[in-house]
Amino acid sequence: MCEVTEWIEQKGKEEKAKEVAGNLAQMGMSTEKIAQALDESVQVVRKWLGETGAVKQEL
Numbered sequence: 001m002c003e004v005t006e007w008i009e010q011k012g013k014e015e016k017a018k019e020v021a022g023n024l025a026q027m028g029m030s031t032e033k034i035a036q037a038l039d040e041s042v043q044v045v046r047k048w049l050g051e052t053g054a055v056k057q058e059l
Contacts, residue, residue, distance in 0.1 A: 022052040
């Protein structure tokens, strides 16, 4: 697969993961659980949620 195709595929996967993260946050799932479910770091998930406006306030 050429580099451009791989980049496009990876970008699509990341966009879908951001969408899923936002949906899970809106359902009340914690950032840590979302990161675990998506096999991603908590820092990355927090960044995604900040971008989508779906940040869940945690105590």
